[in-house]
Amino acid sequence: MSDARPAGPFGRARTASRAGMPGLAAAVLLGLITSAAAEPYLPEHDDVVLERLPAADDPRVREARRLARALDRQSPDPEAALEVARRYVDLGRSEADPRFFGLAEGVLAPWLDAPDPPPAIRLERAALRRARHDFDGALADLDAILEVWPKDVQAHLDRAALLEALGDYAAAEQACIRVLRLYPGLVAVACLTSARSLAGLAQPSYDALAAAAAAPADDPTRSWALTILGEIATRLGDMASAERHFREALGSGARDVYLLGAYADLLLDQDRAGEALDLLEGEERADGLLLRRTIAAHRLDDPRLAAWRDAIRGRFAALRQRGAATHLRDEARFALEVEDQPKRALELASRNWALQKGPADASVLLQAALAAGAPEAAAPVLAWLADKRTEDVVLERLRRALDGVSS
């Protein structure tokens, strides 16, 4: 899934997931089976291992399953269900594995459509709605929680992250200020500086967050703050500092698909494709990471390119088959940087921009517009960025290039 930076880990970190709407391409691609399927076969021995279940490698999964099995689905107990749902949501986020979100939904099924569920359940439901790409529903849930629990820091943090992803920096900032008042500390500063850095205050935000992150803090928060710091530094063009921050965040050992993706993008932007491949060694399950590996392989003419490229095509096809176009940004990047189809990339990037407006979303659209020789398509995005006063060296470079084309 197109990973988004998780919201602040107050209590537990959460994730957001990017959405797309089924486009015309969904109608076009009618497949019998996914294009990656081979023919059905009969295994030769009873001992042949067909599948390695997630429970094999991860005790968290075993524990979540054990608790899920113990649930009484006929007369559901909100506390018990919530406990299981939280674990599944955490697993879904950290592994970028949407099946866990599905299982969380299954556990919260009695409350999924309830107009007024208990606030704690509503918070998980908001996270699941985001994962389902129902941004309006997620915001509605978060607003409702805050009416009952105006001091719930996690709800404010979730809201801020969502608003930032949608490009409403002013509202995100307001939410972060609430966090600051309720729970001053690194989490609040990171929340605030993240939003402000996109709204014309990049350098002051960096300085403030760097100072705050220097103080000791617990690991998930620090790692999250360092990720944001790295992103702001990247946008300011200070690649050396950005890399230092990403490495430090990785050093804490927490598994974070989003962070790996951000660092890989930094390396790719600096034409260090080989290092990007090394960084993502073994990372193939999460679509976003395989995509970056494939982009790196494409640039280096790596022999593994064909297999990875086919795998990604198969994954996008599988998603289109089920009517979900959840990876529009990734699809656009794939079309642009691997398949060499700038027009199609521009179309995908434009559809993506209608749904979310982060710097990465702007970047792929501007690059596609440039490659497709269609600077007029970039105009609304450039206008939007100018209005928000977003500072980003990559976007600025693209803007100058597009200006050169259209004049």
Place this chain on the structure above:
Amino acid sequence: MGWLLAPAPVAAHKPSDAYLRLELAPDGSHRGAIDLAIRDLDQAVGLDGNGDGLVTWGELKARHGAIEAYVAARLEVGGEDGPCRLLPDEHLVDEHTDGAYAVFRFGLTCPAPASAIEVGYDLFFDLDPTHRGLLTVDQGGEVTTAVLSPERPHVRIDAEARAGIGVAGFFGLGAEHLLFGFDHLLFLVVLLLPAAHHRAGGRWLPVERWRVAAVDLVKVLTAFTLAHGLSLALAVTGVVDLPTRLVESLIAVTIALAALDNLWPWLPEQRWRIAFGFGLIHGLGFASALGPMDLPAAGLALALLGFNLGIEAAQLAVALPLLAMTFPIRGSTLYRRGLLPVGSVAAFALASVWFVDRAIASGVR
């Protein structure tokens, strides 16, 4: 063969899907197969007999009865005369992008050959509401697909609707791609600028009768459609596979050459030949917009037919007004010294710009 297939990358993460295929025979002897992710089945009926986190073929075999019962309880296929009976056939294994699936093949005995069948699907939804059943129904080569979800657990497939769903969608897609493909549009306009004329002795002479002009127009358009239909089919089925950048550059070249021909006739006299030759290239351009298509031959043929009809319809919508405009002024000085040369030069210039743009890599790193 066994477990070692062609080198497959590590399985992806994706939401939960099952693949249900039904083949409906006219005499009521239907067959089906359902691909169920081993991961999903393990949640639903339990597969890991020894609890070591690995599912072996032996463990899966031990649960085949449970799988059959699970499917029979939650999958209903029926017609107007009542439900069909599910007859287990064989169990196999298959690979999809996200791992191994159990393949359960079965026969269906239905009360009477029905013109409409209903499918009711209720697998896994209670455990995972994001699960989807991806249904493909094949009725003698005509393919219908549907996505079954908790919001839409039933689908009805009937005789009249099935052909329409696919073809109508592709018709719209074809029309849209022509109308929004400015290079294809421009080529058509350039080709049809001299629409109400024919060439004789190196000059454009007006055609006297509307009917002749119209017939010529249809010949040109049909030749174009046949050509791009052919190359589209070849490209979509993978027989022809040229890089997009090359195709896009060549399309610009076709426009430039056609524009040049308007001013200094050098291409064959019969416009339909030009339309056919250059149409082959434009068809490859359409293919890159369609993307890969993975249908059985009959379904693919219908889809392409719909797509090409859509393009043809859009072409007519562009060409007929063009002819109506140029016909009254055919042979006039306004046309010969004004519209034709100016339009052709402008098109040539634009096409040249596109060619340079497309042939040379552009992009910022």
